[in-house]
Amino acid sequence: MQIGLLGYGTVGKGFYALAAEQPSLTVKTLLTRRPRGLACRETGDFADIARDPDIDVVVELIGGIHPAYEYISAALRAKKHVVTANKAVVCAYYRELVELAFQNGVCLRCTAAAGGGIPWLSSLGRVARMDRITAVEGILNGTTNYILSEMTARNAPYPELLKQAQQLGYAEADPTDDVEGYDARRKLVLSADLAFSALLQEGDIPCVGISRMTVADIAWARERGLVWKLNARAERRGDAVSAFVCPTLFPASTPEGQTNGSANRISLYAERIGKQSFSGAGAGGWPTASNVLADCLSIAGGAAPFYSDRPVEPLAVDNREGERTWLFRSYGRYAIRQETAAEAFEAYGAVSESDPTSLLAYLPYGML
Amino acid sequence: MQIGLLGYGTVGKGFYALAAEQPSLTVKTLLTRRPRGLACRETGDFADIARDPDIDVVVELIGGIHPAYEYISAALRAKKHVVTANKAVVCAYYRELVELAFQNGVCLRCTAAAGGGIPWLSSLGRVARMDRITAVEGILNGTTNYILSEMTARNAPYPELLKQAQQLGYAEADPTDDVEGYDARRKLVLSADLAFSALLQEGDIPCVGISRMTVADIAWARERGLVWKLNARAERRGDAVSAFVCPTLFPASTPEGQTNGSANRISLYAERIGKQSFSGAGAGGWPTASNVLADCLSIAGGAAPFYSDRPVEPLAVDNREGERTWLFRSYGRYAIRQETAAEAFEAYGAVSESDPTSLLAYLPYGML
Incomplete structure (x- = not known):
């Protein structure tokens, strides 16, 4: 399976090293702003990856919402699988990206986006x-x-x-x-x-x-x-x-x-x-890169387009x-209150010079 | 994917109910000693499953080593995938069963055999x-x-x-x-x-x-x-x-x-x-059955023959x-000793009427 890798920061470097150990994976092209002197091809133009028919998977590790969203969408439309560690973009465009993956019959995976190296x-x-x-x-x-x-x-x-x-x-x-x-x-x-x-x-x-x-x-x-x-x-x-x-x-x-x-x-x-x-x-180059690699191996092993194929509805x-226990601080004094989460966060939002009551904590075990 | 289910105990019942909710899975035949009145076919003869070309997966939930080993081997040889929760048989015939799966190009999975419902x-x-x-x-x-x-x-x-x-x-x-x-x-x-x-x-x-x-x-x-x-x-x-x-x-x-x-x-x-x-x-009908079901879904999704394809060598x-900390009891008195695990367990083996020194515990944190 040939990979187009976007980004060569801490996670990108870790992924590049891990992928080199896998006989089934090859990083063919790296998108990078400056030359890295790697054995793979390096380019500053994403089109070199999007238009390359040899590339099966795009691994997006540049972060941020733009141009990550445009790159990921273009890759899915070009019927390339996408693996990303980018929670911001998947979170902002969850429905669009999941639907694009299904429409194009390719995989979208983002296991590294939550929990670092944990298979969460x-x-x-x-x-x-x-x-x-x-x-x-x-x-x-x-x-x-x-x-x-x-x-x-x-x-x-x-x-x-x-x-x-x-x-x-x-x-x-x-x-x-x-x-x-x-x-x-x-x-x-x-x-x-x-x-x-x-x-x-x-x-x-x-x-x-x-x-x-x-x-x-x-x-x-x-x-x-x-x-x-x-x-x-x-x-x-x-x-x-x-x-x-x-x-x-x-x-x-x-x-x-x-x-x-x-x-x-x-x-x-x-x-x-x-x-x-x-x-x-939950973070760090190797753990995060290992979940990116695991996603690539899942795709190589024939993973489904997304983790779940159930329809997604706005909720x-x-x-x-439900009342819960909360800790507030007001003028340096602490107070425990039983109220709903809606009430507790409303109080937090109301903090001002004249009423500096501040929501400090949720106490799931109450006061022991 | 059509399933031949062996056994209808707590885990078997749970699995049967879970599988009924999955559009991609059908339990076609149940091997059982007594009639269960289920919608699927029931048989007392394993050959009815092994010889049925419609059955893709055999789910073994009868436990014990024999005849589970013979059933699993026969299923793999008949190029049927096998899912089992049976740690005893996989442990006793690990190499044979893994090799059989590879030779026949089918999957062997046993996630429920360790950790119940945990994806361990x-x-x-x-x-x-x-x-x-x-x-x-x-x-x-x-x-x-x-x-x-x-x-x-x-x-x-x-x-x-x-x-x-x-x-x-x-x-x-x-x-x-x-x-x-x-x-x-x-x-x-x-x-x-x-x-x-x-x-x-x-x-x-x-x-x-x-x-x-x-x-x-x-x-x-x-x-x-x-x-x-x-x-x-x-x-x-x-x-x-x-x-x-x-x-x-x-x-x-x-x-x-x-x-x-x-x-x-x-x-x-x-x-x-x-x-x-x-x-x-780590146990219980639903958790264990859920790992059995997850294995079936992995196979339906194109899982590899075994969890790892690395060669297996006797070790x-x-x-x-390495010295560790151990707790012993002798004539009702407790003693802490620093020694290797080999020494500690040797002492345990030597317990007798005349020398009732007994290894009680490993202390991974030492004495605090």
Whole structure:
């Protein structure tokens, strides 16, 4: 199987090295802005890949929405399989891309887009074909998990840890997508779309990140045997989905509470098989590249066009049912409230100089 | 795809119901000793399935080694794919069955044979194709985990909990395979064979079960913040594998320590992608049947003959390198020793009236 590779960053380099070890795969052409001196052909023009009849699969690792969307669409229209690690583009154009894959009888796979090296989306698709999935949730962002783990371990403030994460390459120069929870939210949308055969809109899902968190917040939790994690959760509620992304307090002794550093831990709940959890490296060149490679091998082995072939319907996000436990902070004081997710996030949205009440955390175990 | 189903116990019933929901699958014939009144054809003669050219896949759920081995071999020779949940037969005839599948160009899959409903062997095969796996380990037996969890929670003695597990259907009338660790050992052999492209002999792997455990042992651990789990572990050591099955003391706060009831938790360690862990229901009709169904769907989707196509070589078990921490009991007193696994299990084998020193546990975290 011959591959056209788009991008040669950390994941692209890892994928190139892994693919070289597979007798069934050859990277024929690399799309790159500057010469890399590789054994394969290098080009700066995507048309060299799109028009090459020898290329069976396009592996998109450039990230961002444009021109990734145009490249992926063009590749699918040219009846080439597509593998991508790009959650932003798949999330934004989920229905269009899945439909294009089916129309053209080729595969679209994006296992590396959620969970790094964990076989999460592929396992989720597998369960979705034979059971009714009731909820998906997890620690889906390695950057925030690293920052929270270090804040907890070293009692150091958020800005210092963010800077360190940037220096170590765990966080981007513009960390907004990670620290405000948008990256986790996109992974949640992808997971929920697949789990519920649904089409969720990113913007419908309320989202609180970790950028307002203080050393005092960490200490408050520690005194109570709790630790902070940025958790994303979506669950079926009748004809709608309750979904949100929020810092979440887990007892330190739970598997979630023990998921430290840049690790991810993701779970699904299904009616017949119960709960299944998956954990491992949620980011990094090798793990992410390994899921990209696994997708290529699945395609070489005759994978279906997409993880699920069930029709995809728009699904409303509705957080107005069911009271949960939440932690708020107002003028430096902490308050626990029982209310629906809709009410809790509404309060968060209302933060202002005159009413600085802030939603801090979801407490899935309540106050112990 | 038309299926010949062998056996209609708990898993067989679950599979029959799940398959009925899949448009691509039809159970054409059931091999059963007594009439079940199902819509499919029922027969007491395996030849009716083996000789039926319409049947593409044989699903073996009768368990035991004979006649399961003869049925599976005959099906593969008749160029029918085989899916089985039977760890005993695959473990005993691993090389023969894998070779038969390749020779006849059909699939052999047994994902339900280890980890119940967890996509463990399929994930392991996926990683084995692209990374070097250095170790596999886990809580692989639901029956012993249930008994140990209940002994811990209720401070009740082993014989009482075994009886309860039998009444609840968690343990067989003859519980030997579960409680002596043989079931976990077979699952370890299957996992290690796949992970290391190896061929291990069950009998080469030292194995201690839970049948000698006392309420005092549970209490000793509890005072130290530790909990008992029956853990199976295999790791590469040069050209050999160090492997053993042994009650193991995990800190109560670790993910392993928190794996309770009949749940399983299994991990792999690979050079590039690091550690990945999988947890969920390790037994039960629906979870096990779901992995059997997933195997059928993989075959319908064009799966390869086996999880891995790497050559399988006999591999020696060698536990003589590397000191670890072990807990022994002698005349009711506990002693911690640092020694190799080979030495620890040798001491266990030497238990007698005159020297009742008994290996109790492996302490992977040492004494905290």
